[in-house]
Amino acid sequence: MTKLGSLKSEKRLLDRQAADRIRQHILQGILPASTRLLETQLSEELEVSRGTVRSALAVLAREGLVSQVAFTRWQVAETSAVDAWELYTLRAALEALAARLAASNMTANDGKRLRETGAELATAVRENRFADVTDIDFRLHQKIVELARHGRLAEQHDYILQQVRFHMVHSGFLPRDYSALVDEHTALIDAVINRDLDLAERLARIHNEAEVKLLSAFVEQKNKSAVQ
Amino acid sequence: MTKLGSLKSEKRLLDRQAADRIRQHILQGILPASTRLLETQLSEELEVSRGTVRSALAVLAREGLVSQVAFTRWQVAETSAVDAWELYTLRAALEALAARLAASNMTANDGKRLRETGAELATAVRENRFADVTDIDFRLHQKIVELARHGRLAEQHDYILQQVRFHMVHSGFLPRDYSALVDEHTALIDAVINRDLDLAERLARIHNEAEVKLLSAFVEQKNKSAVQ
DNA sequence: TGAATTTCTATTGTTGACAATCAGGTTGTA
DNA sequence: TACAACCTGATTGTCAACAATAGAAATTCA
Numbered sequence: 001m002t003k004l005g006s007l008k009s010e011k012r013l014l015d016r017q018a019a020d021r022i023r024q025h026i027l028q029g030i031l032p033a034s035t036r037l038l039e040t041q042l043s044e045e046l047e048v049s050r051g052t053v054r055s056a057l058a059v060l061a062r063e064g065l066v067s068q069v070a071f072t073r074w075q076v077a078e079t080s081a082v083d084a085w086e087l088y089t090l091r092a093a094l095e096a097l098a099a100r101l102a103a104s105n106m107t108a109n110d111g112k113r114l115r116e117t118g119a120e121l122a123t124a125v126r127e128n129r130f131a132d133v134t135d136i137d138f139r140l141h142q143k144i145v146e147l148a149r150h151g152r153l154a155e156q157h158d159y160i161l162q163q164v165r166f167h168m169v170h171s172g173f174l175p176r177d178y179s180a181l182v183d184e185h186t187a188l189i190d191a192v193i194n195r196d197l198d199l200a201e202r203l204a205r206i207h208n209e210a211e212v213k214l215l216s217a218f219v220e221q222k223n224k225s226a227v228q
Numbered sequence: 229m230t231k232l233g234s235l236k237s238e239k240r241l242l243d244r245q246a247a248d249r250i251r252q253h254i255l256q257g258i259l260p261a262s263t264r265l266l267e268t269q270l271s272e273e274l275e276v277s278r279g280t281v282r283s284a285l286a287v288l289a290r291e292g293l294v295s296q297v298a299f300t301r302w303q304v305a306e307t308s309a310v311d312a313w314e315l316y317t318l319r320a321a322l323e324a325l326a327a328r329l330a331a332s333n334m335t336a337n338d339g340k341r342l343r344e345t346g347a348e349l350a351t352a353v354r355e356n357r358f359a360d361v362t363d364i365d366f367r368l369h370q371k372i373v374e375l376a377r378h379g380r381l382a383e384q385h386d387y388i389l390q391q392v393r394f395h396m397v398h399s400g401f402l403p404r405d406y407s408a409l410v411d412e413h414t415a416l417i418d419a420v421i422n423r424d425l426d427l428a429e430r431l432a433r434i435h436n437e438a439e440v441k442l443l444s445a446f447v448e449q450k451n452k453s454a455v456q
Numbered sequence: 457t458g459a460a461t462t463t464c465t466a467t468t469g470t471t472g473a474c475a476a477t478c479a480g481g482t483t484g485t486a
Numbered sequence: 487t488a489c490a491a492c493c494t495g496a497t498t499g500t501c502a503a504c505a506a507t508a509g510a511a512a513t514t515c516a
Contacts, residue, residue, distance in 0.1 A: 013298055014470070039498070049471045051279065054498085058283065062290045064380070070241055071477050071498060086380045089325065097321040152292070152314045156384060239477090242500070267468070277501045282468085299468060299507050462513065469506070476499065483492075 018046050018056035026065050026076055027162065029169040037066065037074040064163050077163075079170050081220040087164050088212030092205045094157050095141060099204035101148035103192045110147055111193040117143055118189045125178045133178065138165070140185060144192060144204075164215075171222040173215050184210075246274050246284035254293050254304055255390065257397040265294065265302040292391050305391075307398050309448035315392050316440030320433045322385050323369060327432035329376035331420045338375055339421040345371055346417045353406045361406065366393070368413060372420060372432075392443075399450040401443050412438075 022042065025031045043053045057074050060066040067077050117140045124132040138161060145157045167173070175181050184207045191200040250270065253259045271281045285302050288294040295305050305311075345368045352360040366389055373385045395401070403409050412435045419428040 038496095040496095050498090051472090051500095052470065055283070055286065055470095058286060070239070072479085073497080086378055089329075089378065090380055090384070093321050093325040097317065101317075150314055150317065152318055152388075156318070160380075266466095268466095278468090279470095279502085280500065300509085301467080457516100459516090460514080462511100464509105464511070466509090467507085469504105471502105471504075473503100474499105474501080476497105478497080479495100481492105481494080483490105485490085486488085 014048055015052050015055035015059065018042075018048055018052055019059040021046060022056060023060060023063070023065060023162075026060070027165055027169065031076050033076055033079045033166075033170050035076045037076065039074070063159050065166060077166070079167050079219050080223060081216040083163075084167055084216040084219045085212060087160055087167065088208055088215065091157075091160050091164065092208035092212075094153060094160065095145070095208060096201045096205040098145040098148040098150070098153060098157065099188065099192055099200040100197045101150060101153075102144045103195050103197045103200040105147055105149060106193055106195050114140075114143060114147070114189055114193065118185055121185055122182050125182050130174065130178075133175070133181075134168070137175075137181070137185070140189075144188075147192075167215060167219055171215070171218045173218040175211075176214065242276055243280045243283035243287065246270075246276055246280055247287040249274060250284060251288060251291070251293060251390075254288070255393055255397065259304050261304055261307045261394075261398050263304045265304065267302070291387050293394060305394070307395050307447050308451060309444040311391075312395055312444040312447045313440060315388055315395065316436055316443065319385075319388050319392065320436035320440075322381060322388065323373070323436060324429045324433040326373040326376040326378070326381060326385065327416065327420055327428040328425045329378060329381075330372045331423045331425045331428040333375055333377055334421055334423050342368075342371060342375070342417055342421060346413055349413055350410050353410050358402065358406075361403070361409075362396070365403075365409070365413070368417075372416075375420075395443060395447055399443070399446045401446040403439075404442065 022031070022037075031037070037057065039050045039053050039057070042057075043050045046053065057066055057068070061068050061074075065077055066074055068074055117136065121133065121136045121140060124130075124136055142157070142161065145154050148154070184203070188200065188203045188207060191203050250259070250265075259265070265285065267278045267281050267285070270285075271278045274281065285294055285296070289296050289302075293305050294302055296302050345364065349361065349364045349368060352358075352364055370385070370389065373382050376382070412431070416428065416431045416435060419431050
């Protein structure tokens with residue numbers, strides 16, 4: 001577990017900054033699932049008070065990345081196949097709604113920027129830059145959600161995506177069939193741009209459901225092997 | 229094996245208890261939308277420290293009932309027609325998923341209890357106990373979500389429902405057509421119990437979308453008249 | 457006058473000290 | 487040995503003092 005380094009001298013609330021740093025470490029896998037988090041230790045590494053750390057941990061708990069056992073301990077969230085299932089079913093429902101709304105809001109300018117991101121994804125796949133693919137994939141989905149212009153939906157979707165990322169990092173999951181991935185995204189983008197509400201919604205749902213089984217299986221296997 | 233009667237999980241954290249109290253006041257309309265909340269005042273009234281109140285307010289902020297302006301103020305959330313639209317569109321998507329999952333999990337025993345709540349609703353309407361109707365209505369939907377056995381979905385749905393309640397109290401919204409309300413719920417319950425996944429999903433969605441326009445209009449009108 | 461600047465004050469943000477609680481080890485007893 | 491009751495140290499929960507900030511009020515100066 002590497003040190004987190006000091007905060008201070010920025011303008012945002014300290015507890016949010018602390019949460020940002022801890023979140024980053026969790027999402028990068030530096031703090032793996034189920035790791036115990038000690039308030040005192042974190043407060044020393046981040047050079048803030050324990051109260052501030054507590055507040056940061058509360059933020060992360062609400063985001064689903066950390067869990068609290070009252071009076072006893074904080075820990076990085078656990079991962080399970082059930083979690084993976086929950087995440088993907090929820091994600092499918094949210095993105096289906098987002099795709100429909102985005103399609104109905106679509107303008108020429110939004111469409112252009114959406115296609116650009118889609119092209120980025122295709123290029124990254126073509127050049128075998130697999131590390132980038134995941135990032136672009138996430139960014140693409142976030143962009144569609146933005147176009148839905150729905151604050152609560154965007155917030156909720158962000159949390160879900162964060163947890164998905166966490167599960168992926170923790171289990172070592174990677175997409176299997178990259179060309180299918182590009183095709184699915186292209187079809188989705190087209191449907192949104194063409195303002196085909198029903199198709200956009202359906203494609204968003206299908207795209208997600210395809211991945212749920214893969215990730216669930218991965219997480220399950222990873223956890224089984226960790227027990228041995 | 230611990231003793232059966234050990235209810236030591238009653239020991240709830242103080243900040244959660246404080247949040248409960250404040251939440252209650254907000255949902256009852258005692259603290260109306262946009263009311264400024266002073267940490268010191270709350271801490272005196274609740275007889276806890278300011279830090280505890282702060283933590284409670286953070287909880288409520290995450291639930292969407294309170295908003296924070298950094299370094300400046302806390303206040304009860306505002307209400308708008310856009311909020312109402314967001315709530316109902318999200319609610320429709322979540323309950324559609326819940327209805328589908330509930331239908332696919334359905335057992336004879338679950339079905340019986342679901343019908344009981346449905347009957348309660350019908351009785352309350354028949355006896356013109358309109359105050360009770362809303363409560364039972366909410367409970368019924370929560371029950372369906374429970375049957376979906378999906379932790380994150382349930383949590384998210386709870387938050388949304390809370391905010392809907394808040395908007396209803398604030399705007400003075402009441403259902404318009406009680407017999408249609410009973411019919412819609414009966415049809416939904418039947419679909420879930422008959423394990424008709426597609427129908428259950430569709431009915432849940434339609435039921436919600438019917439109400440979105442009404443509540444939006446109500447909230448908008450309420451806010452307009454408040455400006456004068 | 458009135459725009460810019462400087463107090464001033466109410467309120468929020470952060471901290472370190474103290475209290476409550478828990479897990480695990482130790483002792484005492486059948 | 488088995489097991490319950492009692493310590494003990496580590497850790498979390500709560501508090502009240504102190505610092506920083508924003509916005510209002512007072513002051514300056516063209």
